[in-house]
Amino acid sequence: MSVLPSQARAVIIGGGVVGCSVAYHLAQLGWKDVVLLERKQLTSGTTWHAAGLIGQLRSSLNLTRLAKYSAELYARLGDEVGLDTGFRQNGSLAVALTGERLEELKRSASTAKTFGLEVQVLTPSDVREAYPLLAGEEIHGGAFLPKDGQADPANIALGLAKGARAGSVSIFENTRVTTVHRRDGRVTGVATDKGEIAADFVVNCGGMWGREIGRMAGVDVPLHACEHFYIVTDAIPDLPRDLPVLRVPDECAYYKEDAGKIVLGCFEPQAKPWGGQGIPEDFCFDELPEDFAHFEPILERAVERLPILAQAGIRTFFNGPESFTPDGRYLLGEAPFLRNFFLACGFNSIGIQSAGGAGKALAEWMDGGEPPFDLWDVDIRRLHPVQNNRRYLEARVSETLGLLYADHFPYRQFATARGIRRTPLHDALAAQGACFGETAGWERANWFAPDGVEPVYRYSWQRQNWFEHAAAEHRAVRETVGLFDMSSFAKFRVEGPDAEAVLQRVCANDVAVEPGRVVYTQWLNRHGGIEADLTVTRLSETSYLVVTAAASGIRDLAWLQRQIPEEARCAVVDVTSGEAVLSLMGPQARALLQTVTDQDLGNEAFPFASAQTIELGSVLARAHRITYVGELGWELYVPSEMAGSAFEALMEVGEGFGLKLCGMHALDSCRIEKAFRHFGHDVTDEDHVLEAGLGFAVKVDKTPSKFGDFIGREAVLHKRETGLQRRLLQFKLRDPAPLLYHDEPIRRDGEIVGRLTSGNYGHHLGAAIGLGYVSVPPGTALPALKQADYAIEIAGELFPAEASVKPLYDPKSERPRS
Known part of the structure; x- marks a missing residue:
């Protein structure tokens, strides 16, 4: 040994x-x-x-x-x-028992093409031919992947x-x-x-x-572990050995032929968490106690779906643990x-x-x-520390197991372990009809239900029940003024004599600015890929505020801390919970805000991309003139304990200016009209900053800091010399009816040249809008890219699209500076 x-x-x-x-x-x-x-x-x-x-x-x-x-x-x-x-490539077959599930399978099949996978969308008769043991009249179709297996x-x-x-x-x-x-x-x-x-x-x-x-x-x-159930039948005479793996997600079941037997397993909607109090020390090849009553509803439907099971005995009823995440x-x-x-x-x-x-x-x-x-x-x-709480995990994984086979509707929200992180305005927004979604444990208002409308989701692949309500919010932002609760922003104070030098090394843009300036920037890796997409506000000679998305807070904090040299006189502190953020956006934002402050909000006194402390009603706020919706507006940072007072001050005068409370759906539809990028979708650590169209925020000629040139500078210079291989474009469907989400194939002159990285409906532009990277033929100038014949594939159907290098909404960015 x-x-x-x-x-x-x-x-x-x-x-x-x-x-x-x-x-x-x-x-x-x-x-x-x-x-x-x-x-x-x-x-x-x-x-x-x-x-x-x-x-x-x-x-x-x-x-x-x-x-x-x-x-x-x-x-x-x-x-x-x-x-x-034991590897066999018999393929896999997913069967749809509803129209909504078939839509999901068709969309997945279109997506698979951009991933280089072979997939076939099947009619009901095709499904029965591919799996002759199937029964039932409600089969709507299916999807077959021939290179899957077991x-x-x-x-x-x-x-x-x-x-x-x-x-x-x-x-x-x-x-x-x-x-x-x-x-x-x-x-x-x-x-x-x-x-x-x-x-x-x-x-x-x-x-x-x-x-x-x-x-x-x-x-x-x-x-956290959950119990996972399956059965193995006795040997079934003449059972075909080349059967594909069968999934019937509408019945929570999968089927696999195994040495002449059938394995039937499930991902039931309400799972059973296990092991929260500790896993036995001697656990080794162990099984969990049988719970046939829990599995019986799955088996009853399975016998109807595969009648051959009615004549087969059960050799093994198995229950074992598997680990699941939030x-x-x-x-x-x-x-x-x-x-x-x-x-x-x-x-x-x-x-x-x-x-x-x-x-x-x-x-x-x-x-x-x-x-x-x-x-x-x-x-x-x-993931965030709050999501490691045992009770949180136990509640959440009881849902996530079942969601593996649930309809994967867009905007689907978790139902369990909710309400963990609430902004100071949560209760006030709930009283105004907010329907909340969850991001990084935060409860955020996604849309607001008018009087008489229940603030709950009704999921679909088409226009969901909140679509028109979010459209009204969107129009308020474009035409009058909207108010968003953005308190879930992750916020870091960067402090010390070397704060500027550290951030000049980390940021691609120039942050050696005077106090009170807001800088939009990326943090790059050595390849020029985008590690973070955020704003940096200089508060004083030795102090900065970094503001980033809630979802990427841990990532960005860790990245920044790792870039600080040991000898640097600089510290980073997470101050997310210390300040609430009210985002006031729209043509009437200045007029409304001017009624609750004596501060001059004119362009000369308060220019775009600047920050000042103002009196807002009875509280002090730090107002940042910046936007993620493409309109005149301010992000108002107030101490968390004063958020309620600031909110009330704005709401009291808001009616006279057409103020409307707005949620994340409206925010996203506004930002995609303006072609603003979304980290994790449109920009990632694999996407070069120039190919993402963000070269304007990169200052290769800025003075190096004491810790050297900014990370990624050489990669930016190299890309400028060698040229772009792909480029992020904005697309607008010519047909106003279809919806876009993400990963839909982009076709140029009939050939797939990319996929959408994000999509939403542009209520002002009157059609679905998407962002996506397309290949750039050698020697092609950017303006020429949009001249081709583009179409977006949705669930197997092609929809002509207009392509643009510049934002389709306010291409000169005049409105935020108005």
Whole structure:
């Protein structure tokens, strides 16, 4: 038996399929001195009982890339290591029992084309031909992905482990990690029940133990186990062995042929959380107690859907735990505030299909010191400490399991674990008919219901019940004045004698401005990709305020802190909760605000992109003249305890100016008309700042700070020399009826040349608007890009579109400066 080493380059905690994949891919990159520690035996947690479904189409391009790689890896792994992985590419078939579900499948099929996946939309008769065992008259159609398949989960993990060992990875079973050591913001190793290992990297692949491993390291890892049920039938005579994996999401069920038997599993709407009080220490290849009554409704519908099940006995009724996260997406990447502590866990029952790609991406991230491409969808930095609360998790994961097979309607809101973070104006807005949505745990008014209208969502792929109400809010912003509660903005004070020098190094724009100026800027990585998109306001010679989106608060705070040199006299403090923000926007904003302040708000006294302290009614506010909707307006920052008073002062005089309370839907529709970018969709760390059309905010000739040129400067200069390979454009459908969301294919002269990164309805422009990157043929000037014949594909149908390089609304940006 090998002796546990005292030193390693990397320690991987967890011997499931994901931990084995990370080990395998580190070995493929040539890493030596890698140790994998498993508390019991390999695969003994959740991997051994996984269903082994290998689907490739995910919710975004890069997650699909990872899933595609998994399938490709498993197809060759058996021959590589000499262990049968059971991988079969029989395809997968998703069946729609409603028109809404068919619309979802059609939209997904269109999206798949931009991801490079082969997919076929099937008629009801096609569905029955593809899966002859199906019964029922209510089948509306389906979608078939021929390169999906299934595999043996345990053997995939063991195959990866075998490949890792061949690459000199040391694997120790029956070795429990008891402590994660750290010092000066960096991980330094682990303690186990067999001894200590000093390490440069530690990777948390602990599955449903991931949260507890995170607590050892002082890192929030929001995940929680749920019970997951399936049955295995007795052998069924003459059962075809080439049946595709069948999913009937409207009945919460999936079916897989397995050695002449059928596996029937489910993702029921109301799941059963498990393990909140702790997982038994001796848990190893364990099953949870049977709960047939919980599974029985799924089985009853399944027998009607596949009548062959009525004659088949049940060989196995299985109940085992799987780990789930608050938003149904797994956790990947480096912990925001602990260097070299990496995570790959919380896989929401798609661990097998994700493990190959996730392991490869994480290994490349560790090796290169940065993500290999945009992984924001699953980046651990998207989640916030409040979401690691056990009671919050227990409530939320009871919903997220079922949402895997629920209708994935646009704007769908979580129903559980709500009301955790409320702005100071929450109750006042609720009294005015606010319908709230959740972002990063924050309750935010998405739209306002008029008197007599219930402020609840009625979901659809078409115009939802709030559409006209948000349109009225949008028109108020364009024609009179709207008021938004933007208190959920993440806000950081950057303080100290070196604050300017640090921010000049981090920001692509020039922030060496006089106090009282607001600067819109990006933070770039060394490739010129956009790490953050935000504003920086200089408050004094030694003080700045950084304001960014709620969703990216943790990410941006961690990025900024990591860029501060050790010798810098500079500190960053999160002051998000200290100030509320009221955003007053529209042509009448100045006139309204002037009635509650004596401050001169004219252009000369209070120019665009400046900030001043004003009296607002009976309180003091710091007014920032800036906009995200493309209109004259101010963001009004007031101490949280004074927010109510400021709100009342504005509302008291608002009626005379046509003031209307507005929500996030109106904000988004206004910003997309103005072609303002949205971080995480239109701009990411993989999108070059020049190709995103944001070169105006990049100052390559600014004086370098004492800490050097701004990050990404060389990449910007290089791109200027070599030219753009793609460019973000704005699109407007010529037909006013269809709706756009994101990921719809962009066709130019009939060929797919990109996809929409975001979409919404432009109520002023009178049609759906989208933003999306298109390829730039060599030597093509930007104005020529819009001259082609463009169309956007929606659910398989093409809709002609107008393309524009400049914003279709107020292209010269005259209105915010009016």
